[in-house]
Amino acid sequence: MDLEGERPAVLHDALESLERASRTPAKQRASKVSAVVDAICRHAFDKGLDEDSLRTVVQIASRKTELDQTSVTTLVKNLYPAQRVPADVVVTVVSGLGQGKGKPSPGSQNGLVKWLTIVHEIIDDPNVLPRLYGVLFGMLDMISIRTSLCHLLSLITRRKHVKPFRIQQLLELSRSLGNEPALQGLLRIYKDYYPDIILGSTSTSRNSFPPLPDPEWRTRLLVIQQRSVAANEDGTQQHNGFKVLRKGPKRGRISAIPDVHTYHTNETSVTLEGIDNVEDFVEKLDRIEPPGQLISFLTDPLLQKYVDLKSSPITSRRIELWLSTCLEEQYEAVKAGTPDPLYLSEILSGLLRHAQYTKSLSPVVQAFLKEYLLVWDGLQDIDAILGLLSCIQIQPFQDAYASYLSAAERAVTGQHPECYDQLLRFYTDLLRQWMNQASPQPRRPGPATATPDQRALHDLASHVSSLSTSLLLSLPFSSGGSNITSSILTFYELLSTSSAPYRIPIVLPPMSLIYTLALSPSATTLSRVCGMIGAYKTAFNKHPGPIRHFYPQEIVDAINCCLRDIYNLLWISRALVASKDAEGKDKASGVFCDPALREALNTYLGDIDREYAIQTAFGLSNNPMLAASSAAVWRQLEAVEIDARGYDRSSINWHKGPVSQRSLDVLRRNGGVDVDWELYRVHVLQWLEERGCAGLKEFMFASSDALKKKYGA
Structure with a gap:
């Protein structure tokens, strides 16, 4: 039975059973619901839930039903979407939050909010959560989901959401609840937008920021979405490039490059933090106020676009001053033996991203590299250093x-x-x-x-x-x-x-x-x-002529000599043979093999077997790197020829190998198949090409016009 083909039907039946069970009291059910939940969760863990299946499970989990809490919790923990999350599913989840007779339990609601926090970057319509911001904000008085809700709001808050009445509500909640970490984290986001309105300090801790997704859950989601035929994205949290990047908690260390923040704004200010999409960015570009620290452009794609599109002497000077001061401090620290590797690595990584974006290095970075390379250990940040050096402008070598x-x-x-x-x-x-x-x-x-x-x-x-x-x-x-x-x-x-x-x-x-x-x-x-x-x-063939007007004769002679040497090795059984033309110039160098050495090798091979010789040792049939492939090609070609001619396999004379022009003649005379020597070798070239070794065929067709004309596609 094709189990893969049966899985969708099994899931469909399980979902129908789950819907019936959600409406039927436990004592009236004919079978246990746990088996149905396990079947759905196994499928979700293995392949993910498609849009319809995800919609069905969310509709059940987002309302009060006859299912027990353990079953609902298990379902919520296994809501792995196989594609991007539809907007209506998000609306269903949000509609299930709050207080009311038909609402799910507080534990289920908390699990659903956490799920939204994890998948908010893979929602089909990125604007659905911002449009529901007011609804979510209004539920902050619910103790059971407040922490998870603060984390979700911290991720989706933009300047347009920061209203005076919401600031007042947050301040009142903060005063009444004390130092609640998640609430303080959300208040910190608000203060970043209006530092002059929200006075005083907001205490933050690790728990103030949205937690990183569970690594196992996140890894499983990535695998599922990569396997999904319908999904075009890999399921990771991709940044769209037209929204300010928020890095979240610094995990105990200070970041070298700050987040983007625009200070001293008012309600009419247009800031980068308020941009959500490319249309918004283009429309408001001329009115955007620059953020406080422009150096954030090293890590923030939106600020990088803004700096490049609205460049000015003042902007360039601000960036140069920050960079020159920072890089000089890092250089002196390395010289003094007291470097801060993490700090410097972050700066260099940011500089590399910007250099790859602009395909150039600023004069400040060039000056730093000239000095830093003299004290560099060759290991620390090697990828970033070499990446920056690869962006230097063309100049005398x-x-x-x-x-x-x-x-x-x-x-x-x-x-x-x-x-x-x-x-x-x-x-x-x-x-x-x-x-x-x-x-x-x-x-x-x-x-x-x-x-x-x-x-x-x-x-x-x-x-x-x-x-x-x-x-x-x-x-x-x-x-x-x-x-x-x-x-x-x-x-x-x-x-x-x-x-x-x-x-x-x-x-x-x-x-x-x-x-x-x-x-x-x-x-x-x-x-x-x-x-x-x-x-x-091919390059020489396509070059305008005459070639001697562009390149010295010795270069042309060198490529011709090389072509003959490799051709002699692989094709015409003249390996390591040196020859000269009528003028005494090298026509073939014999791969620089000394004639005495070639003779000694030929004698050695002849002593092993009289069929062996140095001139054939590098050909397609005898070359140690190609012999196994050539033998496989011959066995295939011989079998096809036997079947095509209707020969008796038990009585025909099979070739013992290795294949040569002489052995094929002998085989034909002694009751074997009749295969052309050249045709066999072309089959070898084509067989190698099909398995990733196309270079030999490309060489032969470039070297021999007759061969290309006869067998070329």
């Missing part, structure tokens, strides 16, 4: 290296080998940033590195080539070398596929680096290397 990169390299390379991988990923991000900023040269034949920007890109790539070669030769593949290899290939994949005539030059890695990577013990690495070489070949 030597200048950038002297100012920033040299110190960063010294700090990072003095740590664990894993940090080398981060350094290479940083250079990839920096390359992408500089490519985006590179300005074009005039559209006429000329050296491809004629402009300062193109020279900067060339020098950056050359530096990474030296660094990559050094790392590959220093670290064994088994001790972090695989990650470094992947990061090196990522850099060159970006470089090989991003060249643009007159703007981004074609910069080749050293041939020795390509060959070292190609001979790594990994089929994935070999595929990526081949794909990279194929991309370089």
Whole structure:
């Protein structure tokens, strides 16, 4: 039985049973309601409740019924929505709050308010709770739900909700109840909007702020909504970017970056705290009063938009003064050996978010990095530091290296080998940033590195080539070398596929680096290397001609030599063969293998088996990284051919492997299948492509126009 297919029907029946039980006294029921509740809760925990199911359970839990308190509490604790919460469900919950004959018990009401507090950010209509603000506020006199209600109101309060009569009611409640934490927390929110009206201090504690959702409940909700086919969002509490971000309790430490607060306002003031959506923001942009501390833009998306759209010399100066003072204090603290890591981490994370948003660094941050990198340990805030460095503007590489990169390299390379991988990923991000900023040269034949920007890109790539070669030769593949290899290939994949005539030059890695990577013990690495070489070949093919007017002849000779070497390895059984043209120039380098070494290897292989030879050892059938895949392709191809021809499987001569052109000829003459050697190899390329190793096929089709024309899609 397909249990998954039966679950909706089972849930539907359980909900119908629950509705009947909610109207039937316990003594008159034919079966126990606990089994029905357990079935619903199991489904809710496993898959979540769709809109109709959630609506049904909430309607039952939001009114007085014949169900016992334990059952209702269990249902409320398992209200996992599979999608976003419909607005009418929220209205149903709020309508069930308060005092009255048909209302649920105080415990059920408290559970429902807590549920609203948890799911308030995934409600389908974000304005439904603000519209019900007056109704919720009017229930603050209920002792049983006051704490949870204060927490909910603290999350949804905006300036438009802060009215004089509500301020008066809160103050009267505060005086009559004393220092009730949740009420003081709500009063603190009100005071943030009107500090001149609410005088005196409001004492706050950890219990003053809305508690964080139960981690297990929150994790389960995330899993459910990720699995939901109908849900397009992941169920996490996403901030919409057009509402002031409130971080809530600081959990015992002072935040380096304050929340957004606009002081000295009146009833006619337009503040960021009163903005709820993008239409509101656009309409009121010119009338918004700036908040007290503009530095909050580092963490608040709405203030960041406001600062960028309404920039002014005064705004820039205020931000620069705060940043320069703060960063200088942190730098001096690090020098003195008394840093505050958490404080500095928060500042750097905020600066990184802003730099990623604007794709640039302010002069204050650049000046700080120049000095801080000299005392940086290479570990603390490494992601933030390298992220900020990747945003520096394109400039002569030597200048950038002297100012920033040299110190960063010294700090990072003095740590664990894993940090080398981060350094290479940083250079990839920096390359992408500089490519985006590179300005074009005039559209006429000329050296491809004629402009300062193109020279900067060339020098950056050359530096990474030296660094990559050094790392590959220093670290064994088994001790972090695989990650470094992947990061090196990522850099060159970006470089090989991003060249643009007159703007981004074609910069080749050293041939020795390509060959070292190609001979790594990994089929994935070999595929990526081949794909990279194929991309370089395609870039040269698409470049305006004649190529010699843009690139020196040695660069063209180098890529042609590399193409022949890899082609010889994989396709035509001439591995490690060096050759020269009529002018004495290298036509193929033999992967820089010394002829004497090649001969010794050939002799060694021949002694093992007379069928073995060095020239075929790197082909698709014999390559140690590809042999298993090639064998699988042949078995599949041979079986298809036998079935297509109607051969008798028990009497036909099966190929023993490995497959070669000679072995296929022998097989055909001795009663086996007739398969073309080239066709078999193309099938291997296609099979590898289907399994994520498309680079070999890309290389072969880029290297051979005839092959691409014959088999290309």
